[in-house]
Amino acid sequence: MAAWVGARRLVSTSAVLGRKINPYSPTPRPWPILPHDAVAQVNTPEQKMLKEKEKGSWKDLTIEEKKAIYRMTFPLTIAEINASNGEWKYVLGGVMCAISVGIFFSVITKQYFGPQPPYTYTKEWQELDKKARIPPTVIG
Known part of the structure; x- marks a missing residue:
């Protein structure tokens, strides 16, 4: 599986x-840093020549040839793999757009399609409530 x-x-x-x-x-x-095959892919004549030289003594190879052989086996270094490619900017922008669209629709829904406020919020009700809460005076 x-x-x-x-x-x-x-x-x-x-x-x-x-x-x-x-x-x-x-x-x-x-893991992405290891080669995909047990043997590096050889495509160009220069790579084939380096592959043949690799079978011999490594003391005969120059530093540039050793680097080229290493690059055939491991195309990217750890620093190149870990380097930022700027994808986080697109992700952050998409998240911000989604949040702003959600806020926009919630405001529009509350303003135009939301339920009516309760009748206890009207001025008339509040005035009647104030009058009802005033304690009755004792007539003497």
């Missing part, structure tokens, strides 16, 4: 239950 998010398979429930994950399986992993 697998957990799904939208149309993508997120993680196998066997991984959630504590079973071992096969590192050579083509299924997506629950």
Whole structure:
């Protein structure tokens, strides 16, 4: 069984239950920083050449070649993964719009479609209530 998010398979429930994950399986992993395959994807001739050089001695490789091999396996660094992409601005804007629309409709509903105030709020009722609350004077 697998957990799904939208149309993508997120993680196998066997991984959630504590079973071992096969590192050579083509299924997506629950962590984004590891390579998707056991071996990095080789697409261009330069990458194929670096992959062949990688099989030899690493002392013969330059620092740039080592960085290129690392980038083939791990396309993003931790800092690049954790970097903000500005999505929070759209989420905050959407939440504010939803709140303002809700407030607008509640005010309009109360003002035009709300129930009438009780009759005890009228001036006539309040004056009669004041007269009824005045204690009767004792005529002597």
